[in-house]
Amino acid sequence: MRIYGDSRSGNCLKVQWTADFLGLPSEWIEVDIMSGGSRTPEFLAMNPAGQVPTVVLTDGRPLAQSNAIILHLAEGSALIPEDAYDRAKMLEWMFWEQYSHEPAVAVARFRVAYLGETHEGLDPKLKERTWAALQRLEDGLAHGRPFLVGDTVSLADVALVAYTRLSHEGGFERTGYPRVQAWIGRVEQALGIG
Amino acid sequence: MRIYGDSRSGNCLKVQWTADFLGLPSEWIEVDIMSGGSRTPEFLAMNPAGQVPTVVLTDGRPLAQSNAIILHLAEGSALIPEDAYDRAKMLEWMFWEQYSHEPAVAVARFRVAYLGETHEGLDPKLKERTWAALQRLEDGLAHGRPFLVGDTVSLADVALVAYTRLSHEGGFERTGYPRVQAWIGRVEQALGIG
Numbered sequence: 099m100r101i102y103g104d105s106r107s108g109n110c111l112k113v114q115w116t117a118d119f120l121g122l123p124s125e126w127i128e129v130d131i132m133s134g135g136s137r138t139p140e141f142l143a144m145n146p147a148g149q150v151p152t153v154v155l156t157d158g159r160p161l162a163q164s165n166a167i168i169l170h171l172a173e174g175s176a177l178i179p180e181d182a183y184d185r186a187k188m189l190e191w192m193f194w195e196q197y198s199h200e201p202a203v204a205v206a207r208f209r210v211a212y213l214g215e216t217h218e219g220l221d222p223k224l225k226e227r228t229w230a231a232l233q234r235l236e237d238g239l240a241h242g243r244p245f246l247v248g249d250t251v252s253l254a255d256v257a258l259v260a261y262t263r264l265s266h267e268g269g270f271e272r273t274g275y276p277r278v279q280a281w282i283g284r285v286e287q288a289l290g291i292g
Numbered sequence: 293m294r295i296y297g298d299s300r301s302g303n304c305l306k307v308q309w310t311a312d313f314l315g316l317p318s319e320w321i322e323v324d325i326m327s328g329g330s331r332t333p334e335f336l337a338m339n340p341a342g343q344v345p346t347v348v349l350t351d352g353r354p355l356a357q358s359n360a361i362i363l364h365l366a367e368g369s370a371l372i373p374e375d376a377y378d379r380a381k382m383l384e385w386m387f388w389e390q391y392s393h394e395p396a397v398a399v400a401r402f403r404v405a406y407l408g409e410t411h412e413g414l415d416p417k418l419k420e421r422t423w424a425a426l427q428r429l430e431d432g433l434a435h436g437r438p439f440l441v442g443d444t445v446s447l448a449d450v451a452l453v454a455y456t457r458l459s460h461e462g463g464f465e466r467t468g469y470p471r472v473q474a475w476i477g478r479v480e481q482a483l484g485i486g
Contacts, residue, residue: 146428146431146432147388147392147428149392155377159377161377161380161381161384162384162388163383163384163387163388163391164387165383165387166380166381166383166384166386166387167380167384169380169383170376170377170379170380170383173376182364182367183349183353183355183364185364186355186360186361186363186364187355187360189357189359189360189363189364190355190356190357190360190361192360193357193358193359193360193387193390194341194356194357196387196390196391197357197390197391197394197395198341198343200391201391201395234340234341237340238340
């Protein structure tokens with residue numbers, strides 16, 4: 099499998115971590131999104147949406163959307179709970195990540211760390227949504243279990259740790275979120291990253 | 293199953309359509325999001341993210357995120373392709389819907405149809421992203437097959453038709469997107485809606 103990704107992107111790293119955890123051979127091809135690397139004719143032929151990550155599977159077929167890719171790679175593995183309700187809760191977290199968490203936490207981090215904006219100068223609504231996403235995770239971990247959907251690491255953790263662990267790069271320190279901070283450590287250890 | 297939803301919300305209707313298609317008994321409980329119906333203590337106890345739709349399954353357990361709900365309801369049904377790659381492409385469309393399509397098409401429609409803004413007055417970037425989402429669908433249907441992932445209706449069609457069929461309410465007419473327009477008719481017929 100070839101992974102076309104930008105190594106600064108949490109969405110792209112999710113795919114690499116999942117492949118490595120599952121022992122799937124992969125080749126990383128760096129795509130610089132800042133200089134239009136995901137908008138070339140060659141790239142758009144693989145993914146007309148022009149987004150990273152995009153993978154080319156071993157049979158040559160392309161696949162996009164980080165969470166769709168990791169769900170495909172991890173089918174039948176321990177990263178997807180066997181229980182139907184747990185699996186549904188994992189998907190709930192993954193769709194929430196793309197709809198409510200990533201567009202806040204990742205966008206704020208991108209603006210500060212890559213566009214050179216200041217944390218103080220960020221749109222107040224973006225800041226409010228970022229803090230709310232961290233709080234939602236803190237509350238979601240109040241169940242007293244080590245991972246989001248239970249006792250073992252799942253794709254919900256893979257998807258949500260990717261940008262949560264980088265929130266400070268956007269000026270969002272996690273000192274007020276002790277459960278989140280401890281969970282990041284557990285997920286990094288389980289995945290062998292960090 | 294109880295479906296807590298706002299009947300003006302395409303995300304909520306996805307769940308009702310899926311339940312009806314599968315012959316699953318359901319009770320619709322109207323939640324007026326404009327007057328804070330998804331922010332009451334009772335609602336937040338079911339879904340701390342305060343978002344509709346939220347369902348309470350027959351065993352009393354809650355589940356949120358429209359696409360996670362329909363994936364759970366439809367497990368093992370004809371709405372989910374048996375082929376692993378087709379299933380992955382269905383998920384790719386569903387995550388793209390929540391990340392790139394809904395935040396453009398649904399938000400533009402909400403601003404015009406419910407907040408009383410004019411199409412002309414919408415943020416130019418929002419308009420650009422909405423037209424781009426319609427074009428992406430038009431291109432995605434150039435494969436010559438009747439539905440997004442092949443010859444039968446899948447959850448990709450359920451998820452994407454929900455707001456695409458309402459784009460004109462935000463002033464985005466679909467006359468320039470003939471494949472999209474024909475596809476909407478096929479999906480509505482397959483689902484028995486419209």
